Each structure stands twice: as structure tokens, then as C-alpha cells.
Amino acid sequence: MSDGFVQNGSTAQQERPSIWKRMVAKCGIDAPLVILMLKGTVAPTVGLAMYQADSVARHFSTIGYLIPIMSILSIPVLPRARFIQNLLVTSLLTCLAAAISLLAMWCAVKARENTTHISEAHSNGPVPGSTVSPFNAAASVNMGVWLFFEVWLANTFRAYLPQYFLPSIIFSIFINVTATYGTQYANMKQAESLITHLLESFFVGFGISAATNLLIVPLTSRTIVMKVMAGEILGFKSALQAQSRYMTSLSTRNWFGGAHALNDLDRRDDSCNSPSDTTPWTEADALENILSQVTGLHAKSEAELRYAKVEMTWDKLNAKDLETICHLQRRILHPILGMKSLSHAANRIEKRGGWDALQDREREQWYWILDKVCGSAQRLQEGMILGLEESLYNLGLGKRPASTVKSDIEANGFHHTSREKDMVSHLESMIQQYLAERETTLKEWCASNGLDRSSQQNDAAQMDDGLHQQHLAQLYLVLNLEYLSITTAQAILDLVKFAESKVNDGTMGRKRLIFPSWKRLRKWARDAVSREDSNLDYQDYSTRSGTVTVSLSGLLPASKNPEHAPPVSTWEKVSDKFRIFMNMFGSPESAFGFRVATATMVIAITCFLRNSQQFFIKQRIIWGSIMVAISMTRTAGSGIYGQFLRFGGTALAMVASYIVWYIVDQHTAGIIVFFAITMFLYHYPLVKHHDTIVVPMIGMVTVILIVGYELQVKKIGIPLSISNGQVFHPLYELAPYRLATVLGGLGVAFIFTYFPSVITVRHQLREDLGTSLYLLGNYYCSVHQTVSLNIRGAEGDPGDKMSPGRRLHKARSRLFTKEIIILEGMKKHKKFMAWEPVLGGKFPQASYDRLIDHTQRMLHFTTMIYHVAESFPNFPTPTGVQSNSDTWLNDFKQLVISLELSSRDISAALSMISTAISTGRPLSPFLTAPEPVNLYQLLKKSDRHILSSARVCEPGYAAFAVIQVATSLLADDLKGLLCETKKLVGEENFGVDALTLRDQT
Template identity: 35%
Template sequence: MTSGIAFTKRLLEAFLAGMGISTVVSLLVFPITCRQIFFTQSGAFAGSIKATLAAQAAYMETLEREDMFDLRDSQEDVSAGKSHHLLHRHHHSKIHDDRRSLVDIETERLKAAIQAMSELLGKMHQDITFAKREFAYGKLDASDIDSLFKLFRNIVLPLTGIASAAELFERMAHQQGWAQSKQSEDGSIPSSNPEAEAKVKSEKREWNKIMSKLHKPFQVMSAAMNDGLDHSMLVLEMKKSSKSSKSRASVPKTQDDVEAGVLKPGDSGFAEQLSKRTKDFYEARKVFLGEWCYSKGLKLQGTSFANKPDEFPKANEIEYPFFKDPETHKRNQHQLFLILEMEHLLWKTGQAVLALVDYADAKAKDGSMRHKRLIVPSARRCKKWAKAIFSVEDTNTDISPDSAGDGNTGICLGTSFGAQLDPEHLPPANAFQRATDKLRSIGRFLGGREIAIVAFLADTQTFFLQQRLLWAEIMVSIGMTLTAGSGIFGFLGRTAGTVFAMIASFIMWYIVDGKTPGVIVFLFLFTFCEFYLIIKIPRLTIIGVILTVSQVLIIGYELQVRKVGLQQATSNGQPFYPIYLLAPYRLACVAGGMAVAFIWTFIPYPITERSQLRSDLGASLHLLANFYSLVHTTVSSRLRGYEGDITKKTSPGYKLQKAQTSVYAKELVLLAGLKQHSAFTAWEPTFGGRFPKETYDALIAEVQHILNYLALISYASASFSHDPADEPEKAGWIADFGRLVGKLDTTSHEITSVLALCAASVANGTPLPPYLKAPEPYQLSKKLEQLDPTILSATHILEPGYSAFAVMQIASSLVSDDVGRLIE
């Protein structure tokens, strides 16, 4: 008993000493805080915004070209120095070859840039909670971190919406046959109806002209936003400034400098210059819309334009809606809505960047950036922190996994009434798949948890102790993973790490001929480099830890024997092995333990990466249904004026906005996990039919798109949260619009119901109800024109609410389309 207590005490002291050393190192030697991570991510986030703006500019340049839909080899694109990973979104309708059009290439690049930006925002949301709780010595406190994240999110939402314009243009091109007039394999243009082909060419040339006119103002606005981001990062000290910029910042700037636009990021007065450039873009937008109306024979009453204002037709010569021909009216309205969406979203992005610049200048003006100070979390935040310790963490996976039935139905009455399909396996397609299909049922009959019982049996206890099988037992607990796909990856990775540890141990020991000082120095160098790998690639943390621990155990045991003597070292019953035998023993024990962990990940019941992917996809759809319901209620309350003052916590608008933010963040985190599960499915062996990975990837992409469009609808509808006392000159049209909407029954939760049904179907492996169809898009514009033909006329296109309505119409139509694809 005495020796047992002494050993326990010594073990406790060793653990406490290790934790104490790590605490001192993390606080004093290498103090890396969550605040530093957040600020580093903020700088990277500004770079991702610039990349998205560059991709958007390249996309618009493509739309200026007449050959935008001509096919070309991917090698041409690679030779230009632009590599890209294609997203297989429309896998059922696209030909998998290396020939793509310029529009397809640039659209995928734009989507990839926006996806990278959204993923980084999701990572920042995960770190912000811990960053706000930290005690720190710095310049920005917890409220500043929270404000910065909100400002970043306000930039992402309109910038993400630009992808919806690209998506709508792509679908419109397919509907109108633009994409069908591509070149064939031999370079010739397929023959078609000459009249239809002439019409297609005319429409394409019209879009080429529109995009050519939009190019310069968009380019100027993008450059202004890039400068605004640089200025914010410089002022908030998230980007290092050059000596020249520091010297410029110290020189007072005049109003003439602002008017001339010579100020650079970091200069005082830059915010005023950026505000002027944003207003210039808005004025250029007016001129372009005037030219568009002139080209269509429409006149904007009460406005003046630089281009031929006297040649506009008189108002009494225009009938509403725009054109007598419904088809022409519909085509021109779609064109107008798309132009308004692109301009409105870029302008709102500029406004969001300007808000970030103003915030940075305000922090510099109030003295926050002059010197560092001790930052202590508030009492309210500490209280929330204490409550979080004892609360259950939200894992975003409330739907239970894998409840599929056996499907023993003998009569086929259609897909919905027939035998239930396995959501993780396609029907066996060859002899091997049919033979291994039966193996999947073995796990139901096997069970057991006692894998270390050999340590307590009289016949095997000595062998367990002498051969150091305790190492293998520890590896079992470390190597066990939740899913089979990550188990295979972990087995291979950790075994490879132990092989490297064995080789490194030989190098450390024999390169200095076993001399203790040299061995310790080399152990430090190797350990330092390996921890650099852990920090740079967090995904390989466990592999790096096993590598480091294996080296310490091998080298440490040899040095221990040298210090305490052979007799005392072997007094515990374990024989002494020299390093050339101990290192392979360590490898064998680790490999054996990892093999046991690998086997028991599959047995008795394998939680595969595929079943986890399906379960989490069901949870994601369930959250998406919740998010749609919140967005629908928010938009309805804004249109009817029931939102209240969103600055007050008791108002309906504040509660809805808070709930939206929470669900949106959960969905982003869950989508990142889904993509990781999908990547790990490639590591799992397939028994029976092939796993339909392409289908699951397409479903994940649809969920991502619907989430972006819903967030865009919610963001655009904020334009209707208007207080007439703030800007009375803009209140008239919005008030009239609200009154008309109030007369319509716009309440519809069909999409909520459909998404909830899809969630249950995916999670439980059950079919959808028969004859289920996607809800038709709500034709709000058509119903409004029936009540008041002039409410959506061209005379109102300069109203901010009109552009917001165009954004909402486009995004809602895309949501309906994607819900239909989700059902298919």
C-alpha cells in the first residue's frame, strides 16, 4: 500500500510538473493567444476579400467578350498560370471533359474565392468566443473584437451575393440557349435555326455592351475597397506599415488632397476620400441606369442625366408595365433586376468597407491605438464564461444517426412506396460488390469492450508486462476514432509517425555515439522541429504528438538506465533492451495498438464516415429549415413595419437578428464538417455497392447555395427597415411599397416544410412523400403590378428599396430552383 501511494504521488507530481512547464511556456516563452489568432485571421480575411473582388472583376471582363461561351482546353487556362479545382455541382447535366467556356472557368473561380472567404469567416466565429474571454495586454478589448467581426460579416454578405448574380446569369444563359451555341469538337459551330441564332447573338452582344459599360465603375469601386481594407488593417495595426506610409500619416492633409484623390491607405483623411469615391460610384450608377432606360425607350421622371436628357420620350408616351409584349417585358425586367443587383451589392459592399474604415479611424482618434493596456473581461463576460463551464456544449447535431429500416417490401408501387434504398450504398454492380454486400451485416452480431483483459489474467500478465504491451493499450485509447474513414487515416499516419520516431531515435543516439549531452541537444532540436509541424498543420496534431512522445520514451528510457543502473531499471519486471531493439519494440507495440484500434473502429458496429456524413447532412438541412423560417419572418416583419427598434433587446427585430446570426454560424461550422467527412469517405473500404459521393457533394453544395441566398435576402431586406424621420425624401416609395405588400398574403412556409422533410429523409434513410414538388417562387412583382402598375416602373429604379427588392427577387428565385434540385 505504501509503495502504491508513493507511486501515485510521484505520478501526480509528474503530471503537475508537466502542466506547469507547459503553462509557463505558453504564457511567457511562446505566448500565442486566441486574440493573436483572431487578428492574424483578420489580416488573412482582408486578403480573401481582395481575392474575391479580383475574381469578380475577372468574371465581368469575361462577360465583355463575344467568345465567352466558346469552349477551350483546360491546358490553355493552366498555361496562363491559373489553376482551379472544379466544383461538381451539376454533375448530372455536365459533360466531364477538359473543354470549358470562359464563363464556366471564371464562375467557378469566383465561387471558390467566395467559398474560401466564407470558410475563413466560420473559423473566425469559432475563435472569437475565446478571444473575448482572454486576459490580455493589448490595445483592442473584447467589445472591439466583437465589433470587428460584425463589420467583417457585413462585408461578406453582399460580396457573397455577387455569386448569385453569376449563378442567375449562368441559368439564364442555359434557358435562352446561349450555352448551346458552343463550338463542337472540331471547332465548327453547330447548325441551328438562323433566326434563333441571330437572336442569341443579338442578346449576347447586348450583354457584352452592358458589361463593358459597367467595367470601369466596378473597377474603380473595387480599387477603392482594396485601399479601404489596407487602410483599416494599417490603422488597426493588423498589417505592417512602411516607413513612407508612416511619414505620410504624420503630415496633415487638406481638403484639396481629398478632392484630388491623392491620399493613400494610412493617411489621415482617407475615410473622407473613400466616402467621396463611393458617392461617385453611386452617381455613375445613376448615369448608367439613365442610359439603359434611354436604350429601352423609357424616361426617368424627376431626374437628370448627362447623356441626352432632352431626347427621352415623354412620360405620356410610356405605358406600364414597361412593354405591351409580356415576353419582352419579362426579359427586360430580368435584365434590369440583374443589373440592379450587381450594382446594389457592390455599392453595399463599399458602404460596409467604409464602415470598417470609419471604425478604425474612430479607434485611432479615441486613443485606443496609442498604447497598450491591461484588458480584463467584464463581469458579465466572466459570468457567461463560468456558466459555460457547467453547460452542455451545442454540437449542432441534434438528429440521431442512422435509423434506416430493413426495406422488406415485396411489391413495387413506385419509388416512394417501394423498398427503401440504402442511403450510403448504391446497388451492387459487380461480383465483388455482391459478394461483400453480406459482410456488412456481421457487425450486428459481434460485441465486446474488454480489449486489455490480458493484463489481468494469470497466464498472460507476465507477458503483458515484459513485452511492454501497456504501450499498445495506450495506443488503442489514442487511436480509437469516431468514424472508420478517419480511423484508417489515423492508423496509417500514426504508424508512419512512429516509424519516423524510430529512425530519428537512431540518428539522435548514434550520431553522437550515445554521449548524453549530445543526445539531449539533438532531442531538443528534433522536438522543436516536430512541434513546428504541429503548429503549422493542426490536423496532424495527434500524429505529431505520438511521434514526439515515442522519441522521448525511447531516448528517455536509455538515459534512465544509464542514470539509475541496470538492476534498478529492470526491478519492475521489464527486461532491458538496447536502443536498436527498444525502438523496433516501440514501433511494434504502437502498430499493434493502432491495428486493434483500427479493427475495433469497425467492430462491433462501424460508425462510418459515410453514416456520419448522412447524419450531419440531415442536421444541416434541419438547421437550414430553421434559418429559412427566421429569414421569412424577418422579411415579413420589415415589409409590414413590425420589426421595431433593433437596438433594443426587447424588440422583435433584435431577437430575430440574434437568432439568425446564431443559426447561420452553426450552419457554416456544420458545412465545414460535412466537407471533411466527405473527404474522409475516400479512405474507407467499400463493401457492397459504391458510396454515392458525388450525390452527397452535390447536396452539400445546394445547402451552401441556399444558405448564401437566404442570408442575402435577409441582408437586402434591411433596406425596408426605414425610419421616415431619418431620410424623409426616400420614405415615400418605401411606404407605398409597404402598404401594397400589406394587402397581399405573402405568408408561405412551404419551403420550410420541404426542407424539414428532406432533413428527415436524409437522416433516417426514408423516402420523401410521393409527388413532392418544390414550391413555386412567390411572384411578388407580378402581384404588385396587378395592384399598382407603376410601383415597379422605371421611374423608381433609383430608389434604394427598388434595388433591394431586385436582389430579393433574384435570390428567392434561386432558392426555389435549388430546393427543386435538392428534391431531385
């Protein structure tokens, strides 16, 4: 065996992959990626090539290059459901732009008629049938006002619904073109000709994109969801393997310290400046990295699932099945993520010097129980891994291997055929075996440490003994590990049962036509026009538009207005509705739209002045005004970052245009081939890094503008090409002109990012942190309310939308999603900070990093508490063992009641900290973090025998331990959060320093 291993190793060294293979692997290039890149190449290439037909060139004249541009901006490589939604919104916005443009040009035509009393000379326009007239001041003023309104409308829409960033760009292109030429039309027939040709070119591009998306290698959201789900199950397998190595490493940690060490997990250092460096923990870091990847996969699965549910498809699993799988995977993810709490506890114990071991026996007993518990958990993990593999195959998410390694099967105690048929019973037996082993181990350990004796005595001195508290802390950590292992196995068992049920009922036997229900279609239509900040992919959309914003409206109860009493009379109720429009025009989104419109008019104004109108049209200054309209963002850092990317992307595209045009000596066929190659390469970052699409999109559009225009001139000739008023430039001049206009537009955008006022990323980070803490306080409170309803059985019918449990679950889920989005958004803010110039003192980045870390951990511990409430009723018990669950359930109810009182204090503290950070005002003096409820003392009061070693294996005991660990760690983070906030904003000082006043006088 060893000789074969050495031989294989030497062979692997000799057969080292080539440079090409290593580069491909490093770039993450695989067959699906290449296929999508080829698919994305088709639409712009067809749009550019079709213009070489005489009938197409004759019809579209000088605007034919807009066809491939529109085919790119509609993104044909999107999954089908996303593409259709995006295409519908794009089409509606294009039609709206056409309607508004017609109204604007009608106003301009009427203004010209009322101010012109002599005949005017006419010349050829941009499209057939649209002759243009000389300058008219009244018409230009009208078009200028309308352009300002249209740009404001487009960018307010973009800020409010960032998922439609690209449709708003298409809207901006349309209104800029019509505003430029709308000043020159003397009658509506000419204006209608331009609108008609623009609509035709836009929708031909959309049609090519739609045909590419639907007919060429169709990609559905369902396909993506199922691949992500398969990756998530494989990620669970990797996480369990890493978790096994992590458990092995627990016995290598230094849990014990010197004589001044802290003995209790609940005791915390009074200083927030406690040492933060701990011994490196490779296994914990590896587990953390894997869990981060799995969490990302689950977020992607949930985000794409809402599109997969509205697709009509030919498949086996319906939308409800996919939803159930996603729910079951979430139940697996929660306890696996909960294992991180053990790392947090271990690190904090180490920071404070470790436990105090007066005798070597204390160390030996602790490491003994760690070995026993971890060994049993590792054997259970082997069964979990087999269960994950079986569910993967039964659900059709992976292909079952043709042969199975016999040694692996025999090692797990059953044959391949029985594994396919009896996986449920096998996993159940492994869970029962684990429960039996843990009971023996726990009772023996409790007896050896005197916990069973201490629980039967009512001796206050002994209860406060440091050694006894240390044993309790150790017991809680062990029970925490066991509870999470058991609930993970139970969640995997539920997934295996579901997969087996789908096989048994024939669902996986054949494919069928699956239609979305009308209810799902109505919900999809409603969500398509609503703000998407309650969905996990909102963060990606919002980042493209510049700044992540999370709305609290409609989520929390309406607060009282100190300036307005509730309306009573009819007039008050009617007039109160007008305040909606006032709030809309005064919203941050409207202010952003106004800023962009003002910046756009700085360039576009030259189109509406007599001495500069022809220069604006001839030299294509419209490119600069469009760039202003699409490149500005709400914060300075993200705006500068995006402007740099747009300039770099344009410069790179200019070089690519030279290569495409001149490498084939300006032959049309060769140009189209190299154009296709360029589009293929640009689709790599577009597909691979879909959250940063600025560079590939601006690059492809620039190449099309330059190369497409030159091919257009080559096809229809220079005389017809300059009939639209634009001067002809050969490509070697046109490319720098494009770069210069883009640079000018970006320069204006940069100026108006800072003028007349600036919203920095640092300011936005502070506000978002305050919002995050406010959401966390409400989420924490909603979790405890959910726990209370579940334990008391007062949640009502889950199928009833108006039941307390259903409404609270919906609110809690939205709070959690918004919290995750805003936490991810703050990570983006940190990246954008590097692009902002620093004026004055340095930004306290370290303080904000610590505040964000405290917030993330508190969110994690709060979710752990909810997981306990959700999984506690289904916690398995050993077969044949009489459980005292009724007694434990009653005591658990009392525990929840007491926790609700504590949760109010914690939520109130988070609310005050949130207000201080959001406003920058100092905290109230003498504000302290609320202490966590001593759950041990609480349960002792309810039943003094409740914590005896005879009860240590009760489900409630383990649930109590997990909550004890979570609340202790949460309170510790809350104390650190409050301490760090005091250092950042300070405390109010209502006293008067007499000595200071005397010196001042």
C-alpha cells in the first residue's frame, strides 16, 4: 500500500500540469463558463453583422449601431426568469421614454411654431423622414427642461430600485438622444419618425437578445438552484469533515491558565481593551472558511429560488419540492454554524487566562470527556456524510457513482444495496447509538466532578465555589457540542427522509411539465415592481448602483410624528395623503436624482445654446452627458471607484477597437470575427464576477460604438453618415474622441459628487452601522417572541397568514435578511473608503471594525437561540428511556418568560447605541450593559433537583446549556459593543466644572 502511494506520488510529480492547465484552473475556467461566454457573444455579433445587409442598412441608416448595444445591455446570458423580468421592465421603460419624449418634442414643436413666423431651411436628419431645422431658443428651452425632468426621474428610479440599473441606463440613452435632436424638429411627423426608428432599433436588439437567451443553450434559474443545492450538500460534507478535524484539535488547546485565571464562562473583563491575540487555530480557521462558502451558496440558492418557482419547465421536482429542500438545508446549516460558538468560547477563555486547575486531575477529566464526546460525534458524522450523499443521489442533484469502494462501505457497517434502501434506519440507529454513548459519558463525568451531589444540596457556599462554576462551564460547552451534533444529524435525517419519499412516490421516476401557480405569478409580478431589499441578492444589485440602502418602512410599526397628530377630520385625512408626495420629493433617492440631473445639464446645456448646439452634435458630446447620467452614485467613494473603472474600461476598449479594426487590414469579415473574439473575452468578467459588471459592459459598449460606427460608415458611405450632423472621424481619431468625452463626463460627475455637498462612504458606514444595530435590537426581540410562542404553543395555524406565529416569522425573516444585507454592504463600504481623499484626522477604522464584529457575533448568537427553540421539540431521546419532557417543558416556559424581560433590556441598550452612532451624539451617562439572566439559578429555583446527573441527558438540559452559552457570549459582545461606542462618541456630561468656568471668565 505504501509503495503504491509513493509511486503514485512520484508519477504525479512527473506529470505536472502544463502552464495552460494551471492558468485555466487558477482562473476558474470550465465548460459551463465557456459556453456562457460563447452564448453572450452571439447577440452583439449578430446585431453587428446583420447591418451588412442592404435592407437593414437602408432602414436604420445612422442608428444601426444601437442594435448590438441594446442586445448587450439586456444581458442575454442571464437565467431565463431573471432575463424575462429584466426584459419586461426594460421594454416598459423604453416605451415610457418614447412617450415622454414625444410629449417633450410636442412641447418643443409648439414652442417653435409660436415663435417662428418665417419659413426655415431644412436639412437631413439622423434617420430617414426626420429633417431638421435651424436653432430655436424656445424649443431648446423646452427640451432642456424636459431633459432635466427625465434624468431626475431615471436616477430616482435607479436609486429606489437598484435591481433595474441597466434598464435605467437604456432609458437614459433614449431620452438623451431624443432631447439632442428634439430641438431641431419643426413638426411632429419628423419627431415621430425619430421615435419610430429608435424604438425599432432598440427592440430589434432586445429581440436578438431574447432569441439568444431562450434558444441558444437555455439556462434556467431552476438549473442554477439545483446546482447550487448540490454544491451546498457537498459543502455540508466538507464542513463535517473539517468539523471532525476541528473536534480533534479541541484537546490540543490550552484551556487552563495560572492562579489568576477566570473560572466561569459568564465572568467578563471590565475593560474593553482586553488582549485580543490568541493562539492560532488552523482547524477552526479552516472550518470558518468552509462555512463562509456554504453560507454564500445557501444565500445564492434562496435568492435564485424565487425566480425558479415561477418558471415553466420540464423536470421532476416542482417548486414546492425545491422550497422544501431549501428549508431542510437551512435547518442543517444552523447547527453547523452554531459550532462556531465553541471557538468563540475557547478564545475568550484563553484571552482571560484560562481555567484554574489546582490539580492535574482537573485537566485529565476535561480532556477525557473531550476525547469521549468528540470521538462519538466523529462516528456520528460518518453516518451524516453517508446520509448527505444518499440524499444528493436520490434527489437527482448528483450522479451516483458506478461503483463504490468496498472498504468505505464496510467501514460504515452496511452494504451498498442496503445503503440505498435502509439509509433512514441506519442513520436513526447511529443517532440512537450516539445518545446511548453520551448518556454514559455524561453521568460518569458529572459523578466524578461532584455535580450530581451539588445539585442535590442547597448549599449557597458551594454554589458560589469557583471550582464548581468551572465544572458547570465545562458541562455547558460539552452539552452545547452534543446538542449541535444531534440536531445536525436530525436535520440531515429529515433531508434523507424527504429524498426517500420523493423516490417512493414516483416523483423522481419521470419528468413532467411543471407550471407555476397563479398565486406565485401574482407574487412575482408584485415583487418585480417593489423594492427588493428583503432579498439576499439585493446587495449585489445595490452595489452596482453604488450604495447599499435598506428601507425600514413597512417593516416596523409606524412611529408617532411629533409634528402631526393623527388625522381626524375628512380634510385632515385627505390632505395627509399629499404628504406622501412631499416625502417622495424630499427623499434621499429624489435628492440623488436631482444631483445627477444638475450634473448632466452642465454638459447638456451646450446642446440648448445657439453658439454651441452644432458643436455638441458634431463632436458627439452626447456621450459625455450620458456618462454623467449613468456614472454617479450616492457616496463619494463608490462614485470615484466607479468612475475610475469606467475610464479604465473605456481606455481598454479603445485599445481593443484598434486591434479589431486594424489587425485584419479593415476587412469587414475579419473585423466581425475579431469583434466576436473581443466580445467572448469581455464576457469572462461579466459571467465570472457578475456583481462588478461595469468594466465589461462599458468596454463592450465602447467597442460597439467605435467599431460599429466605422462599419456603418463603410456600408452606407460618408455622405449619409454625416447627415445626422455628426462629423466623420476615422477610427484612430474616433477612439480618442470617445475617451475624451467619457473623461469629460466623468470629470463633471466627480465635481458634482463633492459639490455642493458630499456624502462620504465613512458617513454612510456610520449610518448603516446605526441602522444595523437598530435592526439587530428588533431581531433579538422578535426571536424571543418567536421562542415564547413556540414554547407556549400560541403561534396558531401556520397556514393562516394572520396567525401570530406566521406574522412574527415573516417579520423575523425580513429583519434577518435586511441585517445580513446591510452587514455585507458595510464590507463594500470599507473597500470604497480607499478611493476617498481624507481631510482632517484619520477615520477610526479599527473601532468600526470591532463594532461590526460585535454586531455579527451578536446576530449569530441570537440565531442560535432561535435554533434551540425550533429544534427543541424534535430533539430525539434514547429508545426505551422514559423522558421527563413534561417537567422540562414547564421549566423551559418559565425560562423563556424570564428571558423576555432580559431581551427588553438588551433591545433597549441596542436602540440607544444605534441612536448614538447614527446621530453622532454622546451616550447617556452611566449607561451599562444589562447582565444576562443566571439560568442556572433560575432553574434551581424552579426545581432544586432539576440539574442532577439523572437529568443531564434530558433534551431540555442540552437546550438550556446552548442558551446559557449563547446568552453569555452575547452579553459579552454587548458589553464590548457599548464600551467601543463610548470610545467613539463619548458620554454626555451634564455636570459643570467650576474651575473650568472660572478660568474662562
